Amino acid sequence: xxxxxxxxxxxxxxxxxxxxxxxxxxxxxxxxxxxxxxxxxxxxxxxxxxxxxxxxxxxxxxxxxxxxxxxxxxxxxxxxxxxxxxxxxxxxxxxxxxxxxxxxxxxxxxxxxxxxxxxxxxxxxxxxxxxxxxxxxxxxxxxxxxxxxxxxxxxxxxxxxxxxxxxxxxxxxxxxxxxxxxxxxxxxxxxxxxxxxxxxxxxxxxxxxxxxxxxxxxxxxxxxxxxxxxxxxxxxxxxxxxxxxxxxxxxxxxxxxxxxxxxxxxx
Numbered sequence: 561x562x563x564x565x566x567x568x569x570x571x572x573x574x575x576x577x578x579x580x581x582x583x584x585x586x587x588x589x590x591x592x593x594x595x596x597x598x599x600x601x602x603x604x605x606x607x608x609x610x611x612x613x614x615x616x617x618x619x620x621x622x623x624x625x626x627x628x629x630x631x632x633x634x635x636x637x638x639x640x641x642x643x644x645x646x647x648x649x650x651x652x653x654x655x656x657x658x659x660x661x662x663x664x665x666x667x668x669x670x671x672x673x674x675x676x677x678x679x680x681x682x683x684x685x686x687x688x689x690x691x692x693x694x695x696x697x698x699x700x701x702x703x704x705x706x707x708x709x710x711x712x713x714x715x716x717x718x719x720x721x722x723x724x725x726x727x728x729x730x731x732x733x734x735x736x737x738x739x740x741x742x743x744x745x746x747x748x749x750x751x752x753x754x755x756x757x758x759x760x761x762x763x764x765x766x767x768x769x770x771x772x773x774x775x776x777x778x779x780x781x782x783x784x785x786x787x788x789x790x791x792x793x794x795x796x797x798x799x800x801x802x803x804x805x806x807x808x809x810x811x812x813x814x815x816x817x818x819x820x821x822x823x824x825x826x827x
Contacts, residue, residue, distance in 0.1 A: 606673050608769050608800045609635040609658055614667035616653050616823075627653040628664070629823035635769065635802055640795040642803045642811035645820030651804050652773065654820070658802065659692055659771050660684050672768055689717045693762030693770040697777040699754040701746040701761075707733060708742040711761045718765050732760040736790055752783030759790055763799065770794065772803045776810055788813050 616628040628650045635641055635658075645651045656662040657669055660676060669676045671691060679687065701710045711729040720728070733739055736756040746754050755775065762770055772791070776784040792813065795801050803814055811817050819826040 603673065604637055606637070607634050608637050608639070608672060610670040611654065611657065612668040612670070614657065614664040614669060616657065616662070617665045626823055628657075630667070631824055633818070633825065635800060637800055638795070638798055640791075640801045640803070640815040642805060642814035642817045643820060644805060644808075644811050644817060646806070649820035650823035651820045655771060655773050655802075655804050658769070659694060660688050689714055690765050691768045693765070693767035695755070695758050695762050695770065695772040695775045697774040699746070699758045701754055701757055703746050706743045706745055707738060707749065707757045710746075710757055711764055714761060714765050728764060729760070732764050733757070736760045750783075752779055752786060755779060755783070755787055756790070759787070763794065768800065770799055770801045772801065774805055775803070776805070776807065784810070
């Protein structure tokens with residue numbers, strides 16, 4: 561990775577005001593980590609993510625599949641973007657590339673201006689932990705750990721000092737309305753509560769980009785609304801969100817919507 565200047569932030573705690581009826585505390589403190597990945601500059605004028613003529617091919621011969629075909633997509637800082645499309649349209653493949661879980665067959669992916677294909681595996685792992693947050697349809701919580709311990713995990717990998725991890729995780733769980741469930745394991749929480757834990761874990765390192773892949777797919781309508789209200793508020797506080805969904809009512813919550821078809825953005 562190029563030796564770029566790392567941005568230093570404050571250790572302050574913001575206070576978030578939520579709309580009445582959201583089911584969340586009206587004035588909940590939220591921790592802000594102190595820095596992004598060493599070597600990565602978060603330039604406010606620069607897009608968070610750019611896919612430049614990206615293609616992804618699986619298989620060969622008759623089994624060849626063009627999952628992405630010369631795709632260009634820009635995610636601006638502070639954006640709230642919904643990616644929609646039918647099964648096989650390429651939206652999940654694009655999500656995997658944006659999340660540094662897969663590499664394009666051709667083209668360039670820039671995250672905070674850094675060409676991802678130039679990074680080593682160790683650097684990619686650090687980028688995934690510090691610069692990206694993930695929320696999935698299945699919550700992917702470790703069943704043997706409490707809610708608090710699940711949220712602390714990314715901070716352990718990021719090297720946050722032990723005396724800060726517990727307090728930040730507590731504040732993040734309070735932030736999503738689970739301050740009273742710190743010691744509960746996943747099997748003691750409802751589906752909606754587990755997804756809130758997953759959201760708290762995803763934002764604990766203040767990622768440059770929050771990637772949500774069908775985050776409401778396993779939730780009922782009431783809990784879906786609660787989780788979307790959290791996303792709305794996170795975006796209002798400056799977190800960039802890219803949401804993959806097949807549900808029109810979920811996509812409508814975003815500030816911008818793109819539709820994928822055959823590995824490209826539909827006109």
